[in-house]
Amino acid sequence: KNEVEQSPQNLTAQEGEFITINCSYSVGISALHWLQQHPGGGIVSLFMLSSGKKKHGRLIATINIQEKHSSLHITASHPRDSAVYICAVCFMDSNYQLIWGAGTKLIIKP
Amino acid sequence: DSGVTQTPKHLITATGQRVTLRCSPRSGDLSVYWYQQSLDQGLQFLIQYYNGEERAKGNILERFSAQQFPDLHSELNLSSLELGDSALYFCASTVGGNGNTEAFFGQGTRLTVV
Numbered sequence: 692k693n694e695v696e697q698s699p700q701n702l703t704a705q706e707g708e709f710i711t712i713n714c715s716y717s718v719g720i721s722a723l724h725w726l727q728q729h730p731g732g733g734i735v736s737l738f739m740l741s742s743g744k745k746k747h748g749r750l751i752a753t754i755n756i757q758e759k760h761s762s763l764h765i766t767a768s769h770p771r772d773s774a775v776y777i778c779a780v781c782f783m784d785s786n787y788q789l790i791w792g793a794g795t796k797l798i799i800k801p
Numbered sequence: 802d803s804g805v806t807q808t809p810k811h812l813i814t815a816t817g818q819r820v821t822l823r824c825s826p827r828s829g830d831l832s833v834y835w836y837q838q839s840l841d842q843g844l845q846f847l848i849q850y851y852n853g854e855e856r857a858k859g860n861i862l863e864r865f866s867a868q869q870f871p872d873l874h875s876e877l878n879l880s881s882l883e884l885g886d887s888a889l890y891f892c893a894s895t896v897g898g899n900g901n902t903e904a905f906f907g908q909g910t911r912l913t914v915v
Contacts, residue, residue, distance in 0.1 A: 722901045732838075732889050734906035735803070741901070777844070781900025788857050789834075789900045791844050 693782040697792035705800055710765040712795045714778030721781045725752050725763050728775040768799045805894050807907035815915055819880040822910045826873055826894030833875040835867055839888040850875055851898035882914045
């Protein structure tokens with residue numbers, strides 16, 4: 692069964708802390724997406740990766756294909772990073788669908 | 802700005818009615834996905850179109866239908882609306898027809914059924 696699990700479900704941290712959000716999946720994938728949903732509802736694609744590591748500003752995404760695991764890191768977190776972070780996975784046999792994780796609600800306190 | 806345009810942004814309608822949500826994909830993107838997000842729920846995949854043809858179907862109710870037109874914009878039709886259909890409806894577009902390319906999301910249409 693194609694499954695995506697995210698952890699933690701909720702995360703509250705102080706401004707400046709290093710944040711890690713995890714995503715694990717069950718079987719082989721062709722791509723993994725990290726997305727950010729703002730409190731107002733809008734969704735932004737942060738990364739799409741199938742191997743290795745990507746960095747954009749204070750955000751870093753890594754994926755370990757052998758361990759079927761990806762992490763999203765935020766360095767020097769800021770209150771404006773408060774959002775829901777969602778991992779979505781394209782499984783090789785998913786008929787083009789993205790299977791979504793439940794999301795991690797992140798709150799950064801000033 | 803993702804380049805994906807959804808209209809209207811907000812819609813309030815009564816039970817039993819029918820509404821049409823519209824999505825214009827990013828220029829050059831051939832694929833449109835529709836998602837439903839109910840209150841405090843995750844994104845539920847409804848349906849995908851690629852270059853005018855239905856590509857994949859998710860948890861879409863029979864009361865709902867969609868199509869993609871020759872200019873690649875897409876419409877999601879919701880009929881016989883029920884209170885439980887109140888949700889945020891997102892569309893996303895990608896260049897390719899699978900999940901291997903970056904997805905760009907519209908701002909969503911917030912549907913309230915009263």
